[in-house]
Amino acid sequence: MNEEKVDVSRREVLTKIASTVFAGLVAPAVWPMTAGANEALPAPETAVPTLPVLPEPQPDEDPLLRMMRDLQRALQKPVDQRRWVMVIDLRKCVGCHACTIACVAENKLPPGVVYRPVLEEEIGTYPNVTRRFTPRPCMQCDNPPCVPVCPVDATWKRVDGIVVIDYEQCIGCRYCITACPYGARTFDFGATYTEGTPVGAGLVLGRQEAAEYELASNFEYGQPWSRHDEASPIGNTRKCHFCLHRIERGLLPQCVTTCIGRATFFGDANDPTSLVSELIARPNVVRLKEELGTEPKVYYLL
Amino acid sequence: MMRRVLYALAAISALVGLWGLYSRFAHGHQDTAYGSYVVWGLWVAMYLFFTGLAGGMFIFATLDYLFKVRMFARTGRLSLFLTLITLGAGLFHIWLDLGHEFRIWKVYLQPDFGSVMAQITWGYTLFGLLILVMLIMSFRPERFARWLRGLSAIGLVLAIFLSGGVGALLGVQAARPFWHVGLFPVQFPFFSLASAAALLLFIYGLFDDAANEHRSQLLWTLAILTVVLQVVKLYFLWADLSQSLYGGVPQNVAAVTTLLFGPYWWAFWFLQILLGGLVPIIILTQRRLATRPAWAALCGALVLLGFAVARANIVFPALSVPELEQLIGAFHDARLQFEYFPSPVEWAVSIGISGMAGLVFLLGRDLLPLTARHRPTVASSAS
Numbered sequence: 001m002n003e004e005k006v007d008v009s010r011r012e013v014l015t016k017i018a019s020t021v022f023a024g025l026v027a028p029a030v031w032p033m034t035a036g037a038n039e040a041l042p043a044p045e046t047a048v049p050t051l052p053v054l055p056e057p058q059p060d061e062d063p064l065l066r067m068m069r070d071l072q073r074a075l076q077k078p079v080d081q082r083r084w085v086m087v088i089d090l091r092k093c094v095g096c097h098a099c100t101i102a103c104v105a106e107n108k109l110p111p112g113v114v115y116r117p118v119l120e121e122e123i124g125t126y127p128n129v130t131r132r133f134t135p136r137p138c139m140q141c142d143n144p145p146c147v148p149v150c151p152v153d154a155t156w157k158r159v160d161g162i163v164v165i166d167y168e169q170c171i172g173c174r175y176c177i178t179a180c181p182y183g184a185r186t187f188d189f190g191a192t193y194t195e196g197t198p199v200g201a202g203l204v205l206g207r208q209e210a211a212e213y214e215l216a217s218n219f220e221y222g223q224p225w226s227r228h229d230e231a232s233p234i235g236n237t238r239k240c241h242f243c244l245h246r247i248e249r250g251l252l253p254q255c256v257t258t259c260i261g262r263a264t265f266f267g268d269a270n271d272p273t274s275l276v277s278e279l280i281a282r283p284n285v286v287r288l289k290e291e292l293g294t295e296p297k298v299y300y301l302l
Numbered sequence: 303m304m305r306r307v308l309y310a311l312a313a314i315s316a317l318v319g320l321w322g323l324y325s326r327f328a329h330g331h332q333d334t335a336y337g338s339y340v341v342w343g344l345w346v347a348m349y350l351f352f353t354g355l356a357g358g359m360f361i362f363a364t365l366d367y368l369f370k371v372r373m374f375a376r377t378g379r380l381s382l383f384l385t386l387i388t389l390g391a392g393l394f395h396i397w398l399d400l401g402h403e404f405r406i407w408k409v410y411l412q413p414d415f416g417s418v419m420a421q422i423t424w425g426y427t428l429f430g431l432l433i434l435v436m437l438i439m440s441f442r443p444e445r446f447a448r449w450l451r452g453l454s455a456i457g458l459v460l461a462i463f464l465s466g467g468v469g470a471l472l473g474v475q476a477a478r479p480f481w482h483v484g485l486f487p488v489q490f491p492f493f494s495l496a497s498a499a500a501l502l503l504f505i506y507g508l509f510d511d512a513a514n515e516h517r518s519q520l521l522w523t524l525a526i527l528t529v530v531l532q533v534v535k536l537y538f539l540w541a542d543l544s545q546s547l548y549g550g551v552p553q554n555v556a557a558v559t560t561l562l563f564g565p566y567w568w569a570f571w572f573l574q575i576l577l578g579g580l581v582p583i584i585i586l587t588q589r590r591l592a593t594r595p596a597w598a599a600l601c602g603a604l605v606l607l608g609f610a611v612a613r614a615n616i617v618f619p620a621l622s623v624p625e626l627e628q629l630i631g632a633f634h635d636a637r638l639q640f641e642y643f644p645s646p647v648e649w650a651v652s653i654g655i656s657g658m659a660g661l662v663f664l665l666g667r668d669l670l671p672l673t674a675r676h677r678p679t680v681a682s683s684a685s
Contacts, residue, residue: 172401
C-alpha cells in the first residue's frame with residue numbers, strides 16, 4: 001500500500017514536470033506565460049485538478065495548445081456536459097507508429113495488448129500507388145456493442161462518452177472482445193517483455209532491472225495497477241480509454257501529444273468553439289462501420 | 303477386459319488433465335494458444351459441445367419421466383446421470399476459460415441480466431440443481447413420480463431454452479456476421495438432441511446392461527433419430543453456408559471460406575461431414591447394422607466426434623476473420639494472430655475433463671443402481 005502511495009506521488013510529480021517541460025517546449029515564442037487564461041474561466045462545479053499553465057492564444061499556434069485550452073475549458077464543465085471525441089486526419093498520418101508506442105509506454109501495455117495499432121494498406125496499382133495509415137483507437141461508441149454483453153456490468157459508457165472497464169469487476173470471459181466490431185479490445189494474458197531475456201545482473205538492460213520497470217504500476221483510470229500475482233489487469237480485457245487519467249488532469253491523450261504530424265485531434269464536441277467541433281463539421285469526415293449503428297466517437301478526415 | 307480398458311483410458315486421460323490443470327492454475331492463460339483475436343478456443347468449443355449434450359440428454363430423460371414412452375422406460379435415471387456429468391464437464395471447461403475464474407460469484411451476486419451470458423449462467427445453475435434433485439428422486443421413483451413428472455416439464459423448457467441460449471450467446475453479435483443468424487438459437491436444440499442421441503447409441507451399444515430389455519429396438523429407434531437429426535443438421539448447415547455465400551457479405555464469406563477451404567478444411571470435410579455425418583447416416587440406416595451393439599457404439603462415437611468438431615467449426619472460423627482487414631499486420635504478437643490451433647495444455651485439459659467425466663460415469667455405473675437392468679458388466683459384443 002505504501003509502495004502504491006509512493007508511486008502515486010512520484011506520478012504526480014512527473015506529471016507536473018512533464019506539463020512544465022511540454023509548455024516550455026511548444027511555446028517558447030509566446031512568453032510571458034500567465035495564469036490569466038484560467039482565471040477568466042467560470043468556476044467549476046466539481047473539483048478541478050491543478051491544470052497546466054498555458055500561454056496566451058496566438059495566431060498559427062501549435063494545435064496542441066489550442067486543444068489543451070479546449071480541454072481545460074471542458075474540464076470546467078460538469079462531466080455530463082462533456083463529449084470527448086477524437087479526430088484523425090488520414091492525410092497527415094505518415095504511419096510512424098509513434099502514437100502506438102506512446103500508448104504502450106503510457107499505459108505500460110504488456111505483450112499482446114495494444115490500444116492503438118496503426119492499420120496500413122496499399123492503395124492503387126503502379127504507377128499510381130499510395131499508402132494509407134489508419135490509427136485505430138477504441139471508437140468509444142455511443143451505442144457500444146461491447147457493453148450490453150458483459151455479464152457483470154464491468155464495462156460501461158461514462159456520461160462523458162468514454163467506455164471504461166472496471167478491472168476489479170471483470171471476470172475475463174472475453175465476450176466483449178468478440179462483440180467489438182473494431183477489434184479494439186485485447187486480453188491481458190499476463191505476459192512480460194522481459195520474460196526469457198538474459199538476466200545481465202547490474203546492467204540497465206538486464207532482465208531484473210528492466211522487469212522492475214515493466215512490473216511497476218501503470219495509472220489507468222487514475223489508480224495504480226501493478227503487475228503481480230495474476231492480479232488485475234492480468235486476466236482482464238483492456239482497451240483504449242482516451243487516456244482518461246491524463247485528460248482529467250488537463251493533459252491530452254498520449255497519442256495526441258506524440259503525433260509528429262499533428263494528425264490526431266482531441267476535444268469536447270459539446271463545445272462549439274473547440275477545434276474538434278470545427279473538424280467534425282467538415283464534409284470529408286467518415287467513421288468506421290457506421291452501418292452497424294455503433295455511433296463511433298472517433299472521426300477520420302479523408 | 304473391456305471394463306478395465308475403459309477405466310484405464312479414463313484414468314490416463316484424467317492424469318493428462320491433471321497436468322493441464324496444474325499448468326492452467328500455475329501459469330494462468332499463458333500456456334494457451336488463443337489470443338485477443340481468436341479469443342475463444344478449444345475450451346469454449348468443448349463447453350458448447352458438453353452443455354449441448356446435457357440439454358439433449360435431459361430431453362431423453364423426459365421421454366421416460368414426462369412422456370412415459372415405453373421404449374425408453376426406466377432409462378431416465380441413466381439419462382439424468384449423463385446430463386449431470388456432461389453439464390459438469392461443459393461448465394468446468396468454461397470456468398477454466400475465465401480470466402478470473404474465482405470471480406464467478408459476481409455473475410450470481412452482481413449480474414447484468416441484459417447479458418445473454420448472465421442469463422445462461424443462471425439458467426445452467428438452476429438446470430444443474432434441478433437435475434441433481436431429480437436424480438436423487440429418481441432412486442425412489444414410486445414415491446416421487448409426480449414430482450419427477452413436474453420437474454421434468456420445467457427441466458424440458460429449461461433444456462430447450464438453454465440449448466437455444468447458447469446459440470443466442472453467439473447469435474446476438476452483429477459484429478460477427480457468421481454468428482449473427484436469426485436461426486442460430488433455433489438450430490442449437492436440434493444439435494443438442496442429435497448429439498445426445500449419439501451418446502445414448504454409444505452407451506447402449508457399449509454396455510448391455512445400460513439399456514432396458516428392449517435394447518435392440520432402442521438402438522434402432524436411436525439410430526433413426528440420429529439419422530433424422532443429422533439430416534436436419536446438414537440441412538441447417540447447407541442453409542447457413544449457402545445463404546452466407548450468396549449474400550456476399552465479405553466478413554461472412556471470409557468465415558465460410560475459412561471453414562470450407564482454410565487451414566483446417568480437413569476437419570470440416572473429413573471429420574465433421576464424412577466421418578461424423580455421412581458414414582454414420584449410411585450405417586445407421588441399415589437396420590441389420592444399427593441394431594448390432596458394436597456398430598451402434600461406433601456410429602455414436604463418430605457422430606459425437608463430428609459434433610465436437612462442428613462446435614469448434616462454429617467458434618473458430620468466425621473469430622479467424624479480422625474485424626478490420628489490416629489488423630493482421632498492424633501490431634505483431636503471438637496473441638494477435640488470426641490463426642489458431644489449441645496448445646498442448648488446452649488439449650490436456652479437455653482430454654482430462656473428458657476422462658474425468660468418463661471415470662465418473664464408469665464409477666456411477668458400477669456403484670449406483672443407474673440402469674434399468676443393473677448389472678455391472680460390459681456387453682459381450684463390445685468385449
